[in-house]
Amino acid sequence: MPKVMWEPLGISTNRGTCSRDVKLQISAERRSNAFRRACEIFVDDGASTLLAYKGDGVQSLAALALMRHASDRRGSARNLVVAVEEPESHLHPRAIHELKAVLDDLSRRHQVVLTTHCPLFVDRADIQQNVVVFEGHARAARSIQEVRDVLGVRASDNLRHAELVLVVEGMSDKVMLDAILGIAPGSLQTAFRDGAIAVSALAGGSKLTYQLGILRDSLALYHCFLDNDDTGRTAIEDAWVAGLVTDADYHLASCPGMTNSEIEDLLDVDVYRAAIENAYRISLSVKQFRHGKAKWSDRLRKVFESQGKIWNDRTELEVKTRVADCVHVNPGQALHPAKRASFDAFTSAVEVRLTELKRSRE
Incomplete structure (x- = not known):
């Protein structure tokens, strides 16, 4: 901003005196x-327009963005309490995700x-x-189901009480898991037996x-275990772009030495060999x-x-259904010792998430 230089002012009075020590001052507040x-402030969201002419949702985003910028400049020297009433009002669904990212950063x-x-x-x-807040009373929520009831969210029966939903690709994968x-x-x-974990x-x-959009809207936490092939990898990437998964929210059924692999690749062939060979009169020993x-x-x-x-x-x-039935009968021997590493990593991550959920309730 250019600095304005003021020339000394001479002010005459009726008595002919003159003062050359006149200063113009403007307070910082003014x-x-x-x-x-x-x-x-102009916002270009396809059309550069004054912020005052934008919708309420865009104005809210701009205000919070400026607040975040101000807090960044001040550093940690000053703590803020940011209160926002119904931030989702007047916002497009995609903009709601952007707003949540801003609020998460501020928090x-x-x-x-x-x-x-x-x-x-x-x-x-x-x-x-x-x-x-219900009937004029406010208190900390006791369960996810209580929050669902207050918001009017409906979850499917098998997921209603689950704290964590494990997402797999097909029904045979679900049977095996x-x-x-x-x-x-x-x-x-x-x-799993108490229903805290559900497989979808x-x-x-x-x-x-x-x-995942449905699960998120039903307030469910989830973790994905998909095939490590083009379909599975693309699905994860699409969900990541949509803001529905992070790198901590999924595992792929990878198998040592294979570019593409499926959950069935992690199994011991001997668990299902007889069932498939007898049903189709073929040999799996080739x-x-x-x-x-190949997968x-x-x-x-x-x-x-x-x-x-x-x-x-x-x-x-x-065939996949028959294989899943064999795993259901003999789950303890289902996974091949040399091929189960990705599955073990998946279950370890699930245990960590369950521990975190338990601690949050204490």
């Missing part, structure tokens, strides 16, 4: 007020208090941080973003199946076709 009145250094009807702003990791978790050691088995099948990896580097379904397709069998979507679904 300068600030004058600057506010004179300042114009790392300052106290942020919101009143909201939007499930997105609920603290799902630490339920007691949410205060429910249910069986293995049912005999898992320690807290993991207890949480997508019916296709391409539906991940849609399903080299192309046991030692191939499980691609190797099995070659086995079927080379041994005179039809392989199509119906066959694949049927």
Whole structure:
């Protein structure tokens, strides 16, 4: 801002005296007020327009962004209490996510208090941080279901009491995961049997973003375990772009030495060999199946076709169902010791999240 230089002023009086020591002073507060009145803020969201002419939602975003900028400049020397009433009002769904990111950033250094009807702003990791107001009384929430009831959120019956939802691609994956978790050691088995963990099948990896959006809106925490193939990786990337997952929210069924792999690749063939060979009169002992580097379904397709069998979507679904049934019968021997590392990493992450949830309730 240019600095204005004032020349000395001579002021004459009736008596002919003259003063050359006249100063013009403007207080910092008045300068600030004058600057506010004179300042114009333009926002370019496709059309550069004065902020005053934008909608309420954009104005709210701008105000919070300026507040964050001011807090960054002041550093930690001054703590703020930021109170926002219904921040989701007048905002496009995508803008709500942007606003949440701003508020999350502010909350790392300052106290942020919101009143909201939007499930997105609920603290799902630490339920007691949410205060429910009902019939004129306010208190810390006791459970996620209580928050759902206040907001009018409906969760499907199998997820209603779950603290953590494990998301897999297909129903056969769900059957296998249910069986293995049912005999898992320690807290993991207890949480599964008590309903604190629920497994949800997508019916296709391409539906991940849609399903995670539903889970988020129902205030559910989730962790994904998908096939390590193009479909699974693309699904995770799409969900990440949509702001629905972080790198801590998923694992892929990776198998040593394989570029693409499925959950079935982690299994010991001997668990299901007899069932598949007897049902289809084929042999799974061939080299192309046991030692191939393609993912499980691609190797099995070659086995079927080379041994005179039809392989199509119906066959694949049927075979996967038979394999899942074998795992259900013998879950303790299902995973191959040399191929289960990614699954063990997944279950370890789930245990950590359960521990964090337990601590948040204490």
